[in-house]
Amino acid sequence: MGLALIVGLLGLLILFHAAYSTIQYRGLLKITEEEFSGPPFDVVIELFLGLLLCFWAALTAPGKFLSIHPHSEDNSLFLECRIVSLPANLDFMIFNHRGKAFPVEMDLKLRQ
Amino acid sequence: MVTKTEETQLNRLENQVDNGGGGAWEYLCLVRKLKVRRSEKVLKHGLSILNDLKQRSSLGSDEWTLYEQVAVAAMDCQCLDVAKDCTKVLRKRFLESKRVGRLEAMLLEAKGSWELAEKAYTSLLEDNPLDQAIHKRRVAMAKAQGNISVAIDWLNKYLETFMADHEAWRELAEIYVSLQMYKQAAFCYEELILTQPTVPLFHLAYADVLYTLGGLENLQTAKKYYSSTIDLTGGKNTRALFGICLCTSAITQLTKGKSKEDKEGSQLQSLAAKVLEKDYKQRAPDKLPQLTTALKSLTLSS
Known part of the structure; x- marks a missing residue:
């Protein structure tokens, strides 16, 4: 993980350096009044090297994949997070059930 | 969930x-x-x-x-006085609210004033024909009155518009199961599994329905869904474990040993039986003899 990050940073630095070199090169061409046809060969090499290093870092830095199976060792929280019951379907709640025959025996009133 | x-x-x-x-x-x-x-x-x-x-x-x-x-x-x-008082307070605070209107209609339902409640819901639907909650209340009201066929019709009509409402699919499935219309219930559970594939209880309900329907193909599919329930619950669902045992037993009886799946099936059987025995030893040791007898009667004793 640490190595991958270092390599990634190195790759980014190389890419930035390649960009800076290209800007400098174009500035030089303006002075010599030549036409820009493309970056120099060493900058292209630098670009590819930077890209490769960044790719390698991006692919290795995220770490190992976790198992897709919910009960595997990787998913230690699974036992706590497993679904044990469905919610009551309250949108379809009906009121004429046995509660009508056995009303709540509490003296309940809403005081305003 | x-x-x-x-x-x-x-x-x-x-x-x-x-x-x-x-x-x-x-x-x-x-x-x-x-x-x-x-x-x-x-x-x-x-x-x-x-x-x-x-x-x-x-x-x-x-x-x-x-x-x-x-x-x-x-x-x-059935504390209708309290319900009435709460609704009054809400109406006082939110004069034009449709939500309070729905609450008032529900109060009429609770009183058993079906016609008045129906009128209230109809007028609320005129203002907003796409109010899902009110459509659902009408279904519930039909069910409460015992008009199950009307409830089914309304639910089907509702689901033509709101196909992604899994609560409605679940309600329809439960109504169909209560009427022993298992093929229709199976369709509803298929929809639920499509929308929520990680909920093991839908897999379990679907497997139950298929097992009840019977027939070799249904039993084999039921066994697969019981297995997926076990997979999704990490082996913690006793009903699914019993389901595996019952399905395998029924398949064996139907195929009389002709099936190529026999070896795999018997392995799955014995695994399920072992897990059940282990679970019963831990949680209900006094019921272990009954379990062993039941498994033996299914020719499953491990």
Whole structure:
């Protein structure tokens, strides 16, 4: 993980350096009044090297994949997070059930 | 969906509140969040908050949510006076509210004034024909009156418009199961599995329906869905384990040993039986002899 990050940073630095070199090169061409046809060969090499290093870092830095199976060792929280019951379907709640025959025996009133 | 953690938390809070340890508001919030039906307790603890001016004012805008929650709980407990009072308070605060209108119609339902409730729902639907909650209430009302065929028709019509409403699919499935219309129920559970493939209880219900339908193909599919339930619950579902045993036994009887799946099936059988025995040893050792007898009768004893 640490190595991958270092390599990634190195790759980014190389890419930035390649960009800076290209800007400098174009500035030089303006002075010599030549036409820009493309970056120099060493900058292209630098670009590819930077890209490769960044790719390698991006692919290795995220770490190992976790198992897709919910009960595997990787998913230690699974036992706590497993679904044990469905919610009551309250949108379809009906009121004429046995509660009508056995009303709540509490003296309940809403005081305003 | 209610997870193991949430269930534990709910039970802990319930005990705490019942024993006067405080936390009534947290309990009511959790009940609302998990959509569990605890009407008697909601009514008791909700009213205790609403009747205490200091507690009520500390809720801020949540006060009105609590009034609504208590009103519905009161209807469920047939404390219609309390429901009426809560609805009045809400109507006073929200004069033009359709949501309060729905609550008033529900109160009419709870009283058994079906025609008046129907009129109220119809007028609310005229204002907003796409109000899902009101469509659902009409279905519930038909079901409450015993007009199951009307409820089914309305639910089917509703699902033509709102196909992604899994609560409606579940309600329809349960109605079909209650009428022993298993093929239709199976279709509903298929829809539920498509929309929520990680919910093991839908896999289990679908497997139950297929097992009830019978026939070799259905039994084999049921076995697969019982297996997926076990997979999704980490082997913690006793019903699915029994389902595996019953399916395998039924398949063996139907195929009389001709099937190529026999070897794999018997392995699955013995695995399920072992897990069941282990589970019973841990949680209900006194019932282990009955289990062993049952498994032997299915020629499954491990």
